[in-house]
Amino acid sequence: MPMTTTFMRPFTGFIVKTLVITEFELRKLRHDFTELITRAFQPALWLLIFGQVFARSGAMHTGSTPYLDFIAPGILAQSVLFVAIFYGINIIWERDLGIVQRLLASPTPRAALVLGKGLSAGVRTLSQAAIVYGLSLLLGVRLDGRPLAVLNVLVIVILTATLFATFSLVIACIVKTRERFMGVGQVLTMPLFFASNAIYPTAIMPGWLKTISHLNPLTYVVDALRTCMLAGSTSTFGLGHDYAVLLITTTILVLIGARLYPHLAS
């Protein structure tokens, strides 16, 4: 038995430290939750204005699914992406103070520092799910209200935000300054959003864009969300496949982040 505990200790240590980092990121939210409110505006605009206008125009061919039903999960994915992709700015801020240096001088595993931050972004973005569900109810989107389906949506939202927040952290570790980070962030968000199935089906895309969209994790996020959020919807790639893409991508990004994170100390 001592053998197993010794073997397990690094792993349990990693999990415990990840949760500690996440816990304290979330405690900050308790002291100041204004961002939760301001973040509600963007998905509301997209659903109420863009969604309604395009639904009326009938320009998008989304088969038997009404257009508003089609984009509701897409807008949820998009709003999670937009929140998470700028998460790395916090790390740059914490580097300009001395917080990152202090954490790196502690015995905390690097991967836990990275995943803990990512996961806290995941939990923070749950509010976006609440907003999109609320708006969807108002707009008459046919939601799947079964507990398991809702639970799946919440898990996918957490996973998505963790993935893109970790990606953002990796970028922050490379560019290191706020100005450069904002530039790169702006450059990345729109292509990730447009080269996905969030607001139109991949079927109407030109061939090259379709290929790119299949390399874009957001496409699998939207597919998974559409499957779980909407009543009677089926997955294009298979829910298991979507989950696998998200989990594997997140793992790779956490490992890259753990390698790059110490560079922030210099």
Place this chain on the structure above:
Amino acid sequence: MLGSNGAGKTTTIKMLTTLLPPSSGEARVAGFSITTQPVDVRRAIGYVPQAISVDGSLTGYENLLFFAKLYDLPAHERQARIRAALEFMGLTAYGGRLVGEYSGGMVRRLEIAQSTLHRPRVLFLDEPTVGLDPIARDAVWKHLIDLRANYGTTLFFTTHYLEEAESHCDRLAIMHLGKIAALGTSEELKATLGGESSTLSEVFTHYAGGAADSGGTFRDVSVDRATAKRLG
């Protein structure tokens, strides 16, 4: 450790705290190698960087609890240690306040409390009194001296204030252009200039070189000034 801006003091501290890999050579901190046993080094030390390293969006208590958990303090001891640390640093009344509302001296004392919760054997401080007024500086030093007396913690610090170095250091090092130019007690260093009458200021000018190459890089200076502004 003394030296002009850009002499390499912060870089040295970063290497000793395992934040930067040395380009060559080796050092031991509390008996552990910084190159082959970095995790053991990290467990044995505390580090207070020059810039502010507590989180302004958490309370003082939360900042301490965060580090108590990161350093694996046993759950049943945490509360007692945190209470003792707040008390020791004269912050008991402010534990529940957001650190964003603290004064500069309080921030520094909280940082010291935070980095000594796990009773490190060596505490590294990078310009601990930069940007503080004389009263806050004295308060910080009073607590550091108590810490050394009560827990036997070795203090390793950099400073620009020669009188701080003279009154608190058992040994002084003067750095110049990335190298230790002189090392010893303040009496020994004065003796190298030949005579009782030398002051530490003369010793410093002798070893730390002329003013032309002093001042540090743009980033060093901007960090310095930002820190001074936030604390002051």
